Amino acid sequence: MATIPPSQRAWRFVRKGKPAVALDFDQNLPVPSELAEGDVLVRVAAAALNPVGTVVMGKFPLWLSKPPMVAENDLSGTIVASKDSARPVGSRVIGFIPVPLQLKTKQGALQEYARLPGSNTVLLPENLKFEEGAFALAAETALQELMVNHKLEEGQTVFINGVTSAVGAFAAQICKVKGCTVWGSASGKNEGLARSLGVDVFMDYQKRPVHLQLMDLKLERKFDLVLDAVGFMNSPLYPNCESYLTETGTFVTSMHGPSNFGLGGFGELLALLWTLRPSYLGGVRRKFSMAQVNHKIADLQQLADWLAEGKIRPYVDSVHAFEDALQAFERIASFRAHGKVVVRVSSDE
Numbered sequence: 001m002a003t004i005p006p007s008q009r010a011w012r013f014v015r016k017g018k019p020a021v022a023l024d025f026d027q028n029l030p031v032p033s034e035l036a037e038g039d040v041l042v043r044v045a046a047a048a049l050n051p052v053g054t055v056v057m058g059k060f061p062l063w064l065s066k067p068p069m070v071a072e073n074d075l076s077g078t079i080v081a082s083k084d085s086a087r088p089v090g091s092r093v094i095g096f097i098p099v100p101l102q103l104k105t106k107q108g109a110l111q112e113y114a115r116l117p118g119s120n121t122v123l124l125p126e127n128l129k130f131e132e133g134a135f136a137l138a139a140e141t142a143l144q145e146l147m148v149n150h151k152l153e154e155g156q157t158v159f160i161n162g163v164t165s166a167v168g169a170f171a172a173q174i175c176k177v178k179g180c181t182v183w184g185s186a187s188g189k190n191e192g193l194a195r196s197l198g199v200d201v202f203m204d205y206q207k208r209p210v211h212l213q214l215m216d217l218k219l220e221r222k223f224d225l226v227l228d229a230v231g232f233m234n235s236p237l238y239p240n241c242e243s244y245l246t247e248t249g250t251f252v253t254s255m256h257g258p259s260n261f262g263l264g265g266f267g268e269l270l271a272l273l274w275t276l277r278p279s280y281l282g283g284v285r286r287k288f289s290m291a292q293v294n295h296k297i298a299d300l301q302q303l304a305d306w307l308a309e310g311k312i313r314p315y316v317d318s319v320h321a322f323e324d325a326l327q328a329f330e331r332i333a334s335f336r337a338h339g340k341v342v343v344r345v346s347s348d349e
Helices: 051-058 099-105 136-147 166-177 188-196 210-217 263-275 297-309 322-333
Strands: 007-013 023-030 039-048 074-082 092-096 113-117 121-123 157-161 181-186 201-204 223-228 245-253 287-290 316-321 340-344
Touching: 023 322, 039 092, 051 322, 074 113, 074 136, 092 113, 092 136, 092 297, 099 113, 121 297, 136 166, 136 223, 136 297, 157 166, 166 181, 166 297, 181 188, 188 201, 201 210, 316 322, 322 340
Parallel strands: 157 181, 157 223, 181 201, 223 245, 245 287, 316 340
Antiparallel strands: 007 023, 039 074, 039 113, 039 340, 074 092, 092 121
């Protein structure tokens, strides 16, 4: 086992703004030298980016985010020190640092050595590379949107907006594992990818707004669940969903929140509150639910088991060198990524 160095490289969030402004590449950050009972130290091989990272950097008020701290939350790598008997040194793992823990400990995924609770890791399936293993947030979001926010059942019909996104790709595959029919939207050039995810009926959002396409169909069998994996605030999908979502169905969104915490963002929130007004005031007569990931080791283990069994698989959009992490942030900010945007942190194999 290689000696653990005293210092490391890391991308740290140090000021509010877009990633190019908010992040510094620290080449002399101390490696955590003390572990609490139950903690592990992971030599990070790969980290994956999520929209929530840019939200924390660009939208959270500084009194709440309290920088500096290491950026991002999803990682995979090898345990090099452990105070968790169930996770010995040498274990190759998938790891997740939830935002509340990140804010408290200042630990994140974009560093060479990350300290986190062993209970936030599961073994990396042998059939996965490290770049494929940094998936926890997107996959747990998809699983909980389907099974907690909605209570997915066999035989149901689901529509996923943004089916080739990181969350959408996992959601489509989980739906197929559960025996559901899946409709999905993406750009026409990604129809092949959508079909490979198990999508039964594909819609090209570039031809016409998706909500209008769905309304035009006048479906006899409406959807049991509409999952908006794109998550733009004040999307027209929910206000018009009575045309295509059953009365007992659920509309679930991966909403990213307002564009800012200023007057513009306040206006967006007011518009959302108006959309969500009670039905007796003219609001939409369908259940609305916003995804909030509650990290559960059982969920992460279930996902790892499905991956090991080949029932689902991760999709990687792109892999970027550690020094080029800002390019990875540009990619995820484009909303054109198909699957996970990954940063290769170390050369571990």
